[in-house]
Amino acid sequence: DIVMTQTPLSSPVTLGQPASISCRSGQSLVHSDGNTYLSWLQQRPGQPPRLLIYKISNRFSGVPDRFSGSGAGTDFTLKISRVEAEDVGVYYCMQATRFPWTFGQGTKVEIK
Amino acid sequence: QVQLQQWGAGLLKPSETLSLTCAVYDGSFSDHYWSWIRQPPGKGLEWVGEINHSGTTNYNSSLTGRVTISIDTSNNQFSLKLTSVTAADTAVYYCARADPVGGTDRGSGDFDSWGQGTLVTVSS
Numbered sequence: 520d521i522v523m524t525q526t527p528l529s530s531p532v533t534l535g536q537p538a539s540i541s542c543r544s545g546q547s548l549v550h551s552d553g554n555t556y557l558s559w560l561q562q563r564p565g566q567p568p569r570l571l572i573y574k575i576s577n578r579f580s581g582v583p584d585r586f587s588g589s590g591a592g593t594d595f596t597l598k599i600s601r602v603e604a605e606d607v608g609v610y611y612c613m614q615a616t617r618f619p620w621t622f623g624q625g626t627k628v629e630i631k
Numbered sequence: 632q633v634q635l636q637q638w639g640a641g642l643l644k645p646s647e648t649l650s651l652t653c654a655v656y657d658g659s660f661s662d663h664y665w666s667w668i669r670q671p672p673g674k675g676l677e678w679v680g681e682i683n684h685s686g687t688t689n690y691n692s693s694l695t696g697r698v699t700i701s702i703d704t705s706n707n708q709f710s711l712k713l714t715s716v717t718a719a720d721t722a723v724y725y726c727a728r729a730d731p732v733g734g735t736d737r738g739s740g741d742f743d744s745w746g747q748g749t750l751v752t753v754s755s
Contacts (some may be wrong), residue, residue, distance in 0.1 A: 520692075556740050560676075566752070567725050567745035568668075568676065579743060610674055615740020617727075619691040620678035 520546050521614050531631045538599040540626045542612035547592050549597035549616070556615035558595045559588055562625075563608040571610075572597065604630060637726045637746035639711075641752045649713040653726030653746050660684060660707045664729045664738025666754030667711045669722040670745045670748075677722075678740075681720060681729070682709055716753045723748045 524546040532538045540559075548555045559572040570579045572588035575595060585600040599606055607630060612623040640664030653665070667679040680690035682700045687693040690698050699712045713720060 552735075558741055560742070567727075567748050568742070569745070570741060570743045573739070573741040579741075581735075611742060613676070613678075614737070618689055618737075619693070620740050622676040622678070631716050 520619055521548070521582050522542050522616055523612055523614055523621050525610075525612060525626050527626060528624060529627045529629070530628050531570075532599075532602045533631050534604065537601050538590075538606075539627055540597045540610055540612075541629075542590075542595045542623050544595075544614055548614050549592065555591070557588075557590070558613050558615070559586075559607050560611045560619050561606075562611065562614060563571070563605075568611065593608040602628070602630070607615045633744045635728065635744055635746040637724075637749050639749055639751070641750055643716050643751065645717050645753060645755055646715055649720060649724075649751055649753075650710065651718050651724055651726075651742075651749055651751070652708055652710045655707045655709075655728070655751065658689065658707075658728065658744070660704065662731070664731055665700075665702070665709045666727045666729060666742065668725045668727055668742070670725070671719075671722045672750075679711065679713075679724075681738050683731065683736075683738070686741075689737055702748060704751050708750065713752075718752075718753050721753045723750050725749075 560568040576588045599616040609625040634656040637653040651694040661684040666681040702709045726746040728744040
């Protein structure tokens, strides 16, 4: 199984300041079809996860443009340009390049 | 907008079979892959498996032999069965939708719609 490692596991952020989460995979996530199936999800307390970013950098419909994804191969990053109160929650990276799909451990974003 | 509504027994004894169903409303049932994902209390996410409208399935190898995902296209529903449950299967179980990957028998893993979650507790 591909191990997904996120850092940091906890990120206290001041409102209006940026936040960055790193995700590293145990092997390249480039699929034989040329795509990289790396997505980011947000899980607010008590709610199901919500898709933010797919295929590294594509923002899902309705996701604010303060969220952006980047990276390639085995190293990926989610950035929040200016953290708002509604961004509090746990963020997961997930790979769907090779079965079984696997998730990172999650990064808890909280307000200082 | 698609809605996923799920239900099933919430309390099981060890060795029993977990059974959950997810109904899809206002979505293109035949155009997507349908997954189950679980989350032990206070922990991270684990993909269980997926199915498409043709009945093509992919499972997490860690559950092979115990898991079956089936589909009922006439009612736009899909179901999860997990046999011989133990306390380690205690989790919130979510159903979710993803696009297919063209030319393959697999979903994209881009879970754009989720059910509300069902807590399943395994305890004697």
